[in-house]
Structures are given as structure tokens and as C-alpha cells.
Amino acid sequence: MEFTAKDIAGLVGGTIDGNPDVKVNRLARIEDGEPEALSFLANPKYYPYINSTRSSIVLVQSDFQAEQALSCTLIRVDDPYTAFANLLEIYDKMRKGKTGTSSLASIAKSAKIGNNAYIGDFVVISDNAVIGDDVKIFPHSYVGENVKIGSGTTLNPGVIIYYDCIIGNECTIHGGSVIGADGFGFAPQSDNNYKKVAQIGNVVIEDNVEIGANTTIDRATLGSTIIRRGVKLDNLIQVGHNVEIGENTVIAAQSGIAGSTKVGKNCMIGGQVGLAGHIVIADEVKIGAQAGLASNVNKPGSIILGSPAIDISRFRRIIAIFNNLDKLYYRIGDLEKTIKQLQAEKIGDEKIS
Amino acid sequence: MEFTAKDIAGLVGGTIDGNPDVKVNRLARIEDGEPEALSFLANPKYYPYINSTRSSIVLVQSDFQAEQALSCTLIRVDDPYTAFANLLEIYDKMRKGKTGTSSLASIAKSAKIGNNAYIGDFVVISDNAVIGDDVKIFPHSYVGENVKIGSGTTLNPGVIIYYDCIIGNECTIHGGSVIGADGFGFAPQSDNNYKKVAQIGNVVIEDNVEIGANTTIDRATLGSTIIRRGVKLDNLIQVGHNVEIGENTVIAAQSGIAGSTKVGKNCMIGGQVGLAGHIVIADEVKIGAQAGLASNVNKPGSIILGSPAIDISRFRRIIAIFNNLDKLYYRIGDLEKTIKQLQAEKIGDEKIS
């Protein structure tokens, strides 16, 4: 995709200062500028880069004054950062603006596909699946029987959605994620073997959810594992069966939530966190990276850290002591010596007296 | 799939109390009941739900007495929970009862496929692979050269099995798992580069093993990485090269086992646990979530926690002190002050005397 300075000025409502026909085909930071790239300049700290940048076009503030003649074309706008962010989005949407169904996809006759959808090569859409309008399903994705996918949702390459699961509108699921595999349920038998407990529930993902690459969300034993609207999950996250994650909660990579745990809304959970099964986390709770929780967090807005996790202020106090535990240890040794001496002196005193 | 109350009563050996022709097409918890769903009622705590449930059929105990007229049809059985669990399984098997080979699969001429197998769209079966009877291989799965898969085993969508690996009978492997990728072996060179150590062993998975989604089990350098019969692995687990996991051991999500470690049988390992390489874990050991083990656990039946992991009773005692380390810290400060005072007084006394 190529754009002229004129095209860009039109998209962001700016005025051109330089060659209106110069072309760009990518975006770059001003300090990494290269020919045919577009950059922006918002922070005065970066002003000096304007003289040396190799970018062909730079977005600057309306009142920007160059100190010397510039080789790049300027586009003047009220807010270069916002203009640039808007361009990012436009660029991103253009790139993803695919439609049409590949002749190499396998689509069951009983499946329904909405208008304006993109179905890539080697995609499988199984019986009775319902795919909404403007959905994009990239190559190698698998949509199981009876799955429903809301409008505007994107499945990146290699996404696997098992039967009966429901995905909302305007969701994005990244490559290799597995939605709806069996929950981990086995009943111990007297001979040390385990008998599988059938997992016949499903996964329900509401609207505006983003799910990273290679994340796994297990189907419920019965009922649904539920990811509420606006939730953002990073890569390689494990969500166990019958878990529920509340609205707009954000979870960083490699965290795991064991079965039947309920996480509140607007929570922020760091990377590599572990939540035990059957616990409840209140709304707006923040959990630090690598924390481990084995019990409920009842107070909304709590900030907790550590494994087992405790309140952040206690954690910080305690970890500071922990990291100097050797000094504490020596102080105790010193105390013991001093006391022994005091006792010895006392006995000496008594003997003397 | 639809069933009448009469069908269900036949399947579970129960008697009908209500309309024998009412139809159900799904299962639901009694509190989530909806028309055309079947529920069960075993725990007296849940008895009140029978009056308000919208489920069409409810399994109850033979001697159950309703307190008021009910809108649902009852099926009376000796043990409603067991009857329901059996129905779960029947339902699950019906759903999975696929057979036949997709014309879109790629099957090498030298591969052997057993009777009654299901091979889905875009599956690859490579040269000299041997697939047993009643095996189900869902779309996008890859079976490498010389792989053997025992009878009754299911590969869910997108499973990858590298060449030479052996999978037993009645196993289930979930979507996106990778069996037999190269072990992580590199020999450091004098110039700071690493030279790859060829990994030419394989992975052997015995019978009745279940492996979750996106789990990775590396092939041995030489010989085999071995998963013994009855083992259950959850999602996103890492099993390094030449590891051996003993019979009926169960491991929760996101745990990792480094190369050449040997885990005993009937062990239970929690989520996000890390086992270092070249260690041995005895039989029937239980390891708590997020534990880290760098050395052998020799005593069968040990229960260990923490990182580095220690015996559970010591761990609990120590973590209780740790979580109050600030109090301990203040007590030491107080002790020091008191002793200083005692010393000062003593010096005072001596001066006086």
C-alpha cells in the first residue's frame, strides 16, 4: 500500500509543507526514519531528529518552526500523535480488509456465513456453525459444530474452536488459541486409575474480547466458561473449566486460572499469575506478576502480590525484610551473645555480692 | 440430538412421572434450567429449585416427594447423580461418534488406517504411519512418518505428532498439542555460539493417557520420552526430552518438567510447577501449585510446596512466619532496645555501686 503526502493530508486533515506527491508505504519512529516512511514529531525532546531523519513525511504541529531547511515533507496537524495513531488504525484496517471465501476452505452445507466475510484457505467450518457479517477467519482455523461467531470478529490463523462454543461481536482471537477443549476433570478410582468426567458444557465469549496467541480456554463440565465483554487476555494463558472472567478485566501472558474460579470486572492481573480453583476475586483487584492465590479476594480494589499473595503494602515491607534476612539472622545471633554475657555477668555479680 | 423422556428413562433404567413424550436436547444444572433441557436433583439443598426450574425433565431419587405440582417431567432412579453422569458420557460419545475419511485429507499410500476410523479435513498422515481401529483424527492434525497410533485414540483439531512417535490405545490429545518436537539440546562452543545436538529419539505415550491443549512433549535425544499409562496432563504443560512420567500421575496446567527427570506413579502435581532436569520424584508424591524442585524427592507420598520446595508442614509453618515477618522484625528491634537499656542500667548500677 502506497500513499502520497496528499493522501495522508486528506486522511488526517492536515496541510502540506513540501512535496505533495512524495510517497510513503510504511510507518516508522522518527529516529528510525527511512525513505518512503512516515513519522511523527510531538515531543519537543525529539525535535532535533527532524534535521537528520530519513523519513519522507513527518507529521508536525501546526505551528512547528524548522531551524533549518528540511529534506522531508511536513504535514501540519493540530495533534501529531493522535493523527499518527489514527493513521496506524487506518493502515491496520486496510491490511486486514480481506473478504471472500477461499475455494480451498471446507464449509459444511448446514453452516451459515454472514455478508462480507473472509474465509481463508484450509479453514474448516463445521455443521450448523453460524458466522456473522464481516467476520474474518484466517487460514487453518477450525470452527466446530454449532459454534456461533458474532459479526466483525477476527480469527487469526490456526485458531481452534470446539463444538457448541459462542464467540461475540468484534472479538479478535490470535493464532493457535484453543477455545473449548475439555476441562481437566477426572474421578479417582480405587485402582489408582482416573475416570474421565465428560465435559459437555461450552465456552461463551462476549463482545469486544481480545485473546492472544496459543491461549487455552476450556469448556465447562456443564454450563459455560464465560469471558465477559471487553476482557483482554494475552498469550499462553490457561482458563480452566467453568471459570468466569468479569467485564474489562485484563490478564497478562502465561497466567492460569483453575476451574470454577470467578474473577471480577475491571481487574488487572500480571503475567505468570496462578489462581487456584473455586475462588472468587472481587472487582477492580490488581494482582502482581507471578503471584499465587489460593483463597478469595473479597475487597474490591485490593492490590496483592506474592505467592501465597498478600496485600501490596505488607508484601513490600516483608520482602524488604526477606531480602535482608541474613542481617536479621546475625542480629539475632548478636542478641543471644549479648544476653548470655549479661546472664554471665549477673551470675558473676551474684557470686561477688 | 433429541431424546424423549421415554428414551432417557430407557437409557438410565428409570420410571417416568409426567409426559413421556416431552423432548430434551441438552443438559443443564437445575438452577440454570431451560425448556428442552434435562437436569438432575440429588442434593436436598437443591430441592427448592424443583419448583421453579424451567428444565423439561429432571432426574430425581425413586422416593422423591414433590411439595407442589410440577411443570417438569420427573424420571425416578436409584441414584440421580450417577444416572446423570452416565447420560453425560452417552451424550459425549454420540457427539464424538464420527467415522469416515475426508476427501480433503492427505494420506500417504504407505500409511495403514484401521477399521472404523475418522480422518477429518486437511489431516496429514505421513509415510508408514499406522493408525489403529476406531481412531478419530480431527481436522488440521498432522501425523508424521512412522508414527503409530493405537486403537480408540482421539486427536482433536490441530494436534502435531512428529515422526517416529508412538501413541497408545484409548488416548485423547487436545487441540494444538505438539508431540515429539526436538528436545532443547545445544552444545556451547568456544565462540559463544551453540551447536545443536541432534534429537533422534522419540516420544512414547502409553494407553489411556489424556493430554490437554497446546501442551508440548519433546522427543528424546536418544531413546524415548515416556508417558506411562493412565497419565493425565492438563493444558500448556512442557515435558522435556528423555523425561519419564509414571502411571496414573496427574499434572495441572502450565507445569514444566526439564530434561531427563523421572516422575513416579500416582503423583499429583499442581499448576505452574517447575521440576529441574535430571531429578527423580518418588511415587505418590503431591506437589503444590507453583512449587519449584531442584532436587530429588525420595520419600513416596511426600507432600511438598514452595520454591525451592519443602515439606508441606514445614512450608506452612514457615510461610505463616514469613507473612508476619514485619512483626518479627519489630520484635527484634524491641529486644535490641531492651537489652541496650539493660546494659545501660547495669553500667549505671555498677557506677552507683
Next chain:
Amino acid sequence: MEFTAKDIAGLVGGTIDGNPDVKVNRLARIEDGEPEALSFLANPKYYPYINSTRSSIVLVQSDFQAEQALSCTLIRVDDPYTAFANLLEIYDKMRKGKTGTSSLASIAKSAKIGNNAYIGDFVVISDNAVIGDDVKIFPHSYVGENVKIGSGTTLNPGVIIYYDCIIGNECTIHGGSVIGADGFGFAPQSDNNYKKVAQIGNVVIEDNVEIGANTTIDRATLGSTIIRRGVKLDNLIQVGHNVEIGENTVIAAQSGIAGSTKVGKNCMIGGQVGLAGHIVIADEVKIGAQAGLASNVNKPGSIILGSPAIDISRFRRIIAIFNNLDKLYYRIGDLEKTIKQLQAEKIGDEKIS
């Protein structure tokens, strides 16, 4: 693949002692020997196995003296271990020596494929992708638009490479890894919703990099996430957007690196380690398994452990105290009692005097 003793002797430059026509088709440890396998004997500790091994051929040292008549054929070489390692590599290369393009692959007309490449079944090569010479792309892999793959690189089955990413020469990427999924970037809005920040950068992987199975490396927001030459990443690792990993750094399974962090060269990072975002790790740093780092490591060659991570010598000292914290606790209790007694006695003394 089958080889005679004569073939093997030719490959390793050895002399045959026994039947030159005996055939082998696999490699095995001498203690696991079986007919048609080749083993080696280097360590004198293993000499007794030579009498009982069932292997057909054994590599031994030039001057090896059998104590009794042997059923196996010997091949005498200067260094049996090195000869065996060379055979491993030859065997490995033969196995992987595929070429040709499957008629079941989907290759865009605008893509360029180098000489001698292998493109497997159901592979997708998108518009404007450039694939170098001798590249091997196994079934179900996805190569996005504008992706460049250097010569001699192998993508194992089910690898996903998003648009615009660049992979160097002689790299190996294992099954299910996802390169170039969107970085985890969301701007919080006043209504608790998050707005996605478009991620339009890419991932650049330099030469001689190996990436394990189901690992995820996110594309940069702008610019590149960079994996420098010689890096080795194990399975299930998470690399966030705009991260840079220095030359020849090795990272074990399930570790995670948050966005914009920069790891030096020649580092060794253990399994399940977490690095926070926006930090810098110096060269040649070693980080123990399960460590958690929230701040820079400035000193090259540092060895650190724990979460939060500290220097190894302090960690060991502190963890030794931690693991005996209960004893320390009792010592403090004892001190308090002793002091109370001393004070009481003092008061007694004063009363007496």
C-alpha cells in the same frame, strides 16, 4: 533408512571387526541395544554392556580389547563418541532432506520460492512472501504477506508467521509457534473499556535461531521485536512486543519477557522465569529458574535467583535462613523470655537491694 557396517565405517572412517554386511536402521544406547541398532562404547564404565548388548553394530575405540567373543560387529574409530554424534547428525539430515512442493499447498502467485525448497501439504504462502533456497516448510504452516524467510530455514508443522515478519537463514522453528501476533497494547478509556493500540511493527529473527514448540513472539507496536543471531528459545515461551534478545542468549521453557525489555547477549535464562517490561538485562547474565525480575540487571555476568530476583550468593544465604525460619522464630521467643526473666530478676534485685 538402512545402512551396512561397511556404509557406517565409510561415513566415520573406521575399520570393521566382524560382519561388514550386517544392517542397522536405528541408533540406540548400548544398554538398550536391539537387533538392527547401532550403539557406541566410549566410557569404560559401560564396557561390560558390550558382552550382553543386542545391538548389531557397536562403535568402539581403535584399541578396544574384547574380553570374550562378541555377537555384534565392531567398528573401530579414534573417538567413538564424536563418531556417534556425527552419525546422529547425518541421520537427522537424511530424515529431513525433503524437497518439492505439495500440490495441496496454497502459494500466492506473487510469492517467490527459492531453489530446492520443500513446501508441504496445506501450507499457505501469502502474497509477496519471499522464501529462500533450501527452506523446508512442513504441513499446515502459515506464512503471511510480505514475510521473508532466509535460506536453509525449517518451519516445522503448524508454524504461524504473521505478515511482514522476517526470519533469517538456518533457523529452525518448531510446531505451533506463533511469530508476529499483535502485541498486548490497550489504552484504558474513561468508561473502563480498553481501546486497542494498533500493532503495526513486525518481528525480525536473525540467523541460526532455534525456536521451540508453541512459543509466541509478538510483533512490535512500531519498529521490530528482535531476536538476534544464535538465540535459542525453548517451548511455550512468551516474548512481548518490542523486546530485543541479544546474540546467543538461551532461554528455557515457559519463560516470559514483557514488552520493550532488552536482554543482552550470551545470557542463560532458566525455565518459568518472568522479566517485567521496559527493563534491561546486561550481557552474560544467568537467571535461575522461576526467577522474577522487575528491574534492570546492569552488571554483566551477574547470576541471579528468586522472585523478586537477587544475587545468587545472597539468595542462597537468605533461602537457607528462610527454610529454617521456624527455628529463628523460636530463638526470638526464647530471647524474649530470657530478657523478661532478666528484667524481673533485676527488679527483684532492686527490691532486695
